[in-house]
Amino acid sequence: MTSNIPQSSLFGDEPEKPASPSPEASAPAARTTPAPTKQHAPVTVDPGYGASSIEVLEGLEPVRKRPGMYIGGTDEKALHHLFAEVLDNAMDEAVAGHAKAIWVELDKDGYLSVRDDGRGIPVDPHPKYPGKSALEVVLTMLHSGGKFSGKAYETSGGLHGVGISVVNALSEKLEVTVWRDGYEWQQNFSKGHKLTDVIQVGPSKKKGTLERFLPDPEIFGPEARFKPARVYRMAKAKAYLFRGVQIFWKCAPELIHDQTPAEDKFYFPNGLADYLAERVKDTETLGDIFSGRVERKGEAGAVEWAVVWSGAGFGEHDGFCQSYCNTIPTPDGGTHEAGLRAALTRSLKAYAEMTGDKRGGLITAEDVAAQAGIVISVFIRNPEFQGQTKDRLSSSDAQRLVEKALADPFDHWLTSSPKQADRILQFIVERAEERLKRRKDKEVARASATRKLRLPGKLADCARQDAVGTELFIVEGDSAGGSAKQGRNRNTQAILPLRGKILNVASATGEKARANVELSDLGLALGVQPGARFKEEDLRYERVIIMTDADVDGAHIASLLITYFYRTMPNMIRNGNLFLAMPPLYRISHGKETHYAKDDAHRAEILAKHFKGKKPEIGRFKGLGEMMPAQLKETTMDPRTRTLARVTLPHDEEDVEDLVETLMGRKPELRFRYIQDHAEFVADDLDV
Numbered sequence: 250m251t252s253n254i255p256q257s258s259l260f261g262d263e264p265e266k267p268a269s270p271s272p273e274a275s276a277p278a279a280r281t282t283p284a285p286t287k288q289h290a291p292v293t294v295d296p297g298y299g300a301s302s303i304e305v306l307e308g309l310e311p312v313r314k315r316p317g318m319y320i321g322g323t324d325e326k327a328l329h330h331l332f333a334e335v336l337d338n339a340m341d342e343a344v345a346g347h348a349k350a351i352w353v354e355l356d357k358d359g360y361l362s363v364r365d366d367g368r369g370i371p372v373d374p375h376p377k378y379p380g381k382s383a384l385e386v387v388l389t390m391l392h393s394g395g396k397f398s399g400k401a402y403e404t405s406g407g408l409h410g411v412g413i414s415v416v417n418a419l420s421e422k423l424e425v426t427v428w429r430d431g432y433e434w435q436q437n438f439s440k441g442h443k444l445t446d447v448i449q450v451g452p453s454k455k456k457g458t459l460e461r462f463l464p465d466p467e468i469f470g471p472e473a474r475f476k477p478a479r480v481y482r483m484a485k486a487k488a489y490l491f492r493g494v495q496i497f498w499k500c501a502p503e504l505i506h507d508q509t510p511a512e513d514k515f516y517f518p519n520g521l522a523d524y525l526a527e528r529v530k531d532t533e534t535l536g537d538i539f540s541g542r543v544e545r546k547g548e549a550g551a552v553e554w555a556v557v558w559s560g561a562g563f564g565e566h567d568g569f570c571q572s573y574c575n576t577i578p579t580p581d582g583g584t585h586e587a588g589l590r591a592a593l594t595r596s597l598k599a600y601a602e603m604t605g606d607k608r609g610g611l612i613t614a615e616d617v618a619a620q621a622g623i624v625i626s627v628f629i630r631n632p633e634f635q636g637q638t639k640d641r642l643s644s645s646d647a648q649r650l651v652e653k654a655l656a657d658p659f660d661h662w663l664t665s666s667p668k669q670a671d672r673i674l675q676f677i678v679e680r681a682e683e684r685l686k687r688r689k690d691k692e693v694a695r696a697s698a699t700r701k702l703r704l705p706g707k708l709a710d711c712a713r714q715d716a717v718g719t720e721l722f723i724v725e726g727d728s729a730g731g732s733a734k735q736g737r738n739r740n741t742q743a744i745l746p747l748r749g750k751i752l753n754v755a756s757a758t759g760e761k762a763r764a765n766v767e768l769s770d771l772g773l774a775l776g777v778q779p780g781a782r783f784k785e786e787d788l789r790y791e792r793v794i795i796m797t798d799a800d801v802d803g804a805h806i807a808s809l810l811i812t813y814f815y816r817t818m819p820n821m822i823r824n825g826n827l828f829l830a831m832p833p834l835y836r837i838s839h840g841k842e843t844h845y846a847k848d849d850a851h852r853a854e855i856l857a858k859h860f861k862g863k864k865p866e867i868g869r870f871k872g873l874g875e876m877m878p879a880q881l882k883e884t885t886m887d888p889r890t891r892t893l894a895r896v897t898l899p900h901d902e903e904d905v906e907d908l909v910e911t912l913m914g915r916k917p918e919l920r921f922r923y924i925q926d927h928a929e930f931v932a933d934d935l936d937v
């Protein structure tokens with residue numbers, strides 16, 4: 250088989266059913282022998298499944314029973330694979346140097362003919378099967394062929410001795426004509442069985458083989474027909490792969506319903522270079538096509554390639570790579586492709602070094618190939634393909650062969666046209682730099698993603714991902730935290746309750762401060778690192794709001810936090826991100842009218858203004874936790890009704906160090922007053 254069709258079905262793609270299921274097979278056990286011990290289940294014997302159930306498929310029967318295993322299915326692709334098999338054999342004959350031309354013809358009755366002017370399939374009696382001609386053997390027996398030893402063919406696409414016998418098995422009719430030894434010979438087959446023995450038609454000076462066949466509608470369905478455009482394309486593609494062959498195309502005009510010509514000739518003396526030139530004729534390339542062909546000295550084997558770069562890409566692809574081994578397409582690549590990429594990369598790096606461009610060190614084979622159009626074809630003996638599909642070449646030989654073959658020609662190509670080489674190198678280096686930048690961006694994204702995963706458990710984060718318009722409330726105590734969570738705007742407001750008092754960082758060592766759980770949770774929630782690694786763009790919220798009880802303890806905690814922020818991330822204060830919430834101290838109500846006062850003076854003011862001559866009820870909040878969520882929201886959190894104080898630094902920052910010491914003095918009342926006196930009120934102009 251010279252197939253590039255997936256044959257994975259060989260290993261169970263299609264469920265194996267018994268060839269003729271016996272009705273008893275699934276019936277309940279016919280006979281039950283008593284269990285020898287209680288622990289064992291009864292042993293059942295099914296009389297329907299015995300030696301007679303094991304079938305051996307003879308001759309070409311297996312191909313007709315399981316076509317999928319040989320040609321990948323019975324669809325249109327599989328149908329056209331029949332053509333590929335016959336064409337591959339003719340091509341092998343050409344590559345071996347015996348055929349110069351191949352004729353492909355599609356008849357109006359659906360017959361496809363492939364003829365070559367090679368040696369002709371041998372027709373003499375086969376030594377091992379005296380009653381049969383060699384022709385009959387290769388057509389009716391699997392694993393028969395002349396390509397196993399490498400004597401008759403050196404670098405063939407044929408490997409298995411299966412191809413033509415499979416075509417024969419799946420054809421309603423197959424007629425073979427052979428010209429050799431001065432005569433024309435003929436033998437006909439149907440569905441894999443011979444209709445005649447090989448007969449000598451008459452003398453002839455011609456040489457070669459003609460196979461004319463009609464795929465069996467029993468296998469492919471009554472509507473199955475070869476598609477002219479597809480056959481045309483396949484034949485043309487083959488011609489590019491071997492410059493020593495001419496392929497003639499002919500098709501009954503009534504079959505053609507598109508642009509496919511009824512007659513054509515494929516001959517490409519420049520091989521793959523011709524192919525690539527045709528393929529990129531409408532593409533803006535970064536230079537000429539680099540192409541060449543190297544034959545292995547003294548041994549069978551050759552490498553041919555064509556490469557071109559394009560900044561704009563090739564149609565729908567940035568780059569492409571088409572590879573072949575012994576004219577068989579290898580869509581999954583393999584060692585030949587790897588060898589080519591390695592050679593191109595090595596030469597480009599060497600060229601960069603030679604011209605003093607240090608960035609050449611950045612480039613990888615992927616950078617080189619990403620925007621390149623590449624066609625590579627190798628001819629080697631005994632190719633090894635991975636798996637049964639021939640889709641990927643695995644001969645390590647091929648890698649060495651290609652790498653060696655390309656090295657000198659590419660070095661030479663680069664240095665012979667420095668302008669072009671510089672342009673290509675420049676382009677590839679930029680690609681490499683972009684790749685590195687993308688990787689870095691990705692790492693950063695990943696780092697921030699993991700940081701997000703590591704948010705402290707007690708943080709009730711807001712839904713909005715973007716920092717803009719978001720707020721973090723640092724709340725004293727769990728009960729206040731609970732009310733705050735209920736009173737917040739989930740979308741933009743996050744709550745981080747702090748348990749107990751945070752460490753007095755003004756007196757703690759850096760080590761201790763880092764070890765403090767509350768502080769490290771705070772850092773995680775904010776998304777920033779304290780100290781030199783603080784980056785304002787990391788800050789996960791636009792505003793950080795300290796919300797503590799309106800009492801001495803609350804003031805103490807607030808001042809500890811402010812000190813902490815000042816010491817470890819002063820820019821957060823300089824940039825105006827830090828605020829104090831201003832919860833009320835009193836609730837004053839009479840009937841339906843309610844007002845909140847933030848301190849004693851404010852209370853007096855409210856009483857005078859709103860409750861003159863009345864006896865309102867005055868309640869004093871002992872803490873935030875006492876407020877109903879709705880109250881907390883209205884008085885302290887809702888941007889429409891609350892008051893916030895922005896924490897600022899004095900204009901003369903030098904005073905601050907002293908100030909911090911003062912704040913941390915022994916009398917908490919003083920600290921509270923200090924905060925109250927110095928916090929800048931930004932109530933009205935702040936929130937929209």
Ligand SMILES: Nc1ncnc2c1ncn2[C@@H]1O[C@H](COP(=O)(O)OP(=O)(O)OP(=O)(O)O)[C@@H](O)[C@H]1O
Pocket residue numbers: 250251252334337338339342365367368369370371387393394395396406407408409410411412413414415458
């Ligand atoms: N056009 C031809 N000219 C000369 N010999 C041929 C031609 N076609 C087939 N043969 C002979 O018939 C043999 C069997 O061909 P077949 O396609 O069945 O197997 P293969 O080409 O050896 O391997 P594969 O199964 O991989 O195609 C070939 O090995 C070759 O010896």
Ligand SMILES: [Mg+2]
Pocket residue numbers: 250251334337338406407408411412413
């Ligand atoms: Mg073959």
Ligand SMILES: [Mg+2]
Pocket residue numbers: 386387388390391392393394410411412413414415
């Ligand atoms: Mg065969």
